[in-house]
Amino acid sequence: MIPYSTQCIDEDDIEAVADVLRSPFLTAGPMVPRFEEALCEVTGAPYAVAVSSATAGLHLTLQALGIGEGDTVLVSAISFASSANCARMVGAAVDFVDVDPLSGLITPETLAAKLKACQAAGQRVRAVIAVDLAGRMTCLEKLAALREEYGFYLIEDAAHALGACRRGHNCGDGACADATVFSFHPVKIITTAEGGAVMVRDKELHRRLTLLRSHGIEHDRAYLENQNRPAYYYEMQTLGFNYRMSDVHAALGLAQLDKLESFLSKRRSLAKAYPAYLKEILPLGLTLPEADSEDNLSSWHLYQVGIPERDRVYRFLRDRGIGVQVHYLPIYRHPYYQSLKAYPPLEGAEHFFEHTLSLPLHPQLNTVTLSYVSSLINEALEKAEEDA
Numbered sequence: 001m002i003p004y005s006t007q008c009i010d011e012d013d014i015e016a017v018a019d020v021l022r023s024p025f026l027t028a029g030p031m032v033p034r035f036e037e038a039l040c041e042v043t044g045a046p047y048a049v050a051v052s053s054a055t056a057g058l059h060l061t062l063q064a065l066g067i068g069e070g071d072t073v074l075v076s077a078i079s080f081a082s083s084a085n086c087a088r089m090v091g092a093a094v095d096f097v098d099v100d101p102l103s104g105l106i107t108p109e110t111l112a113a114k115l116k117a118c119q120a121a122g123q124r125v126r127a128v129i130a131v132d133l134a135g136r137m138t139c140l141e142k143l144a145a146l147r148e149e150y151g152f153y154l155i156e157d158a159a160h161a162l163g164a165c166r167r168g169h170n171c172g173d174g175a176c177a178d179a180t181v182f183s184f185h186p187v188k189i190i191t192t193a194e195g196g197a198v199m200v201r202d203k204e205l206h207r208r209l210t211l212l213r214s215h216g217i218e219h220d221r222a223y224l225e226n227q228n229r230p231a232y233y234y235e236m237q238t239l240g241f242n243y244r245m246s247d248v249h250a251a252l253g254l255a256q257l258d259k260l261e262s263f264l265s266k267r268r269s270l271a272k273a274y275p276a277y278l279k280e281i282l283p284l285g286l287t288l289p290e291a292d293s294e295d296n297l298s299s300w301h302l303y304q305v306g307i308p309e310r311d312r313v314y315r316f317l318r319d320r321g322i323g324v325q326v327h328y329l330p331i332y333r334h335p336y337y338q339s340l341k342a343y344p345p346l347e348g349a350e351h352f353f354e355h356t357l358s359l360p361l362h363p364q365l366n367t368v369t370l371s372y373v374s375s376l377i378n379e380a381l382e383k384a385e386e387d388a
C-alpha cells in the first residue's frame, strides 16, 4: 500500500535517538529546551512549549486561557476530531464554523456569520480554532480583525502546517494567532513519533502552558507563592497534567527539523508536478487544490482534489494499493457530537466532505507514483461513466 503520507527516518535520526538512550536523561534533560529553541528559530515565535501530542497542546492552550464551562469554542467544521475535543476537555460548548467548499478553510465571512448568530443566541464565544487544512494557512489577519470586534482568542490548529508561509509570515510566528499548535505524528511534516508543540508570543501564556504541562508544579524560585523555603521545596499551584515531551522524542524532532527544508521542497515539487499528470482528468470533473504562489506557500501535508464519484474512486484506488484517504468527516457528524446537540449540516463542509479525496504525497514519492495514481483515477472515472 502506498500511503497518503508517512514518516522519513534516516540514520541521523536513529543516531540522535540512540545518543539520548545512552545519556543520563531520558526526560527533563537538555533536548526538549533545544527542540523548543529550534522551533522558535524556524517559525520566528518567541516561545515554544513542546508537548506529548497536538491534542495535548490544544487542551493545554484552552486550559491556560481559562476557557471552561459556560464558554463556547468555535471550530472549523472540517478537521480531525481533536480540534474540537479539546473544548469538551475543558467543559466548554463546541460550535462549528462552515468552510469554503473548495479549500475546506473557514473564511472571514463564514466566521463572521457564525459569530453574529452566537451573539444573537447569547453564547459567549471565548475561542476560535482555525485549522490550516492540508498545510494551507488560513487568512489569520482577517480572522484576527474579527477578534478585535468580538473578543475571542484565536487559536491556530497547524497540525498540518509546519513550514507553511503566508504574506511573509511563517506559520506559528505569533503575528496573528494567540497560539499555534503543531503535531509531530508520523504522517505530519516532521515527526517525534508522538508529539506536538504550542507556539505563543505572550510571556505569561507561555508560563501558564509550561506550568500546566507538568502537573501545575512550580520549581522556579521567582514564581513561588511561598518565598524563603528550603531548596527542596516546590509547590503545585494549579491542577495540571503530565503532557511533557521526553528527551528521546525531542532528539528525534531536532534531527527531523534539520531536514524540514528538504521535506518541504520535496512536498512542494510533487504538488507542483501533480497537475500535469492529472490534467487529462479535468474534463471528467476533477478540481485541483490552489497552487502555491510567492506569498502563500503550503506545507502540502495533503494533496486534496475535488472529485466526482468520490467513494467509487476511493474504493478503486484502495483495491489497487493506493492509500488514498478522506479528510475529514465534518466533526459534527460524529455520533459523540450528535449526542450532545442536533448540529445542523453546514453546506460548505458537506460539499467539501462529499467530493474531496487526499492523494498520496510525501517526501519518499516520485513522479512515477503520481503518474500511476493519475492513470488509476482516470480508469475509475471512465468505468463509472460506462456504468452510468
Ligand SMILES: *Cc1c(COP(=O)(O)O)cnc(C)c1O
Pocket (backbone or CB within 6 Å): 052, 053, 054, 055, 056, 079, 080, 082, 083, 131, 157, 159, 160, 182, 183, 184, 185, 194, 195, 196
Ligand atoms: C493530527 C491532527 C491533530 C492531532 O495531532 P496529535 O499530535 O496526533 O494529537 C489535531 N488536528 C489536526 C488537524 C490533525 O490533523
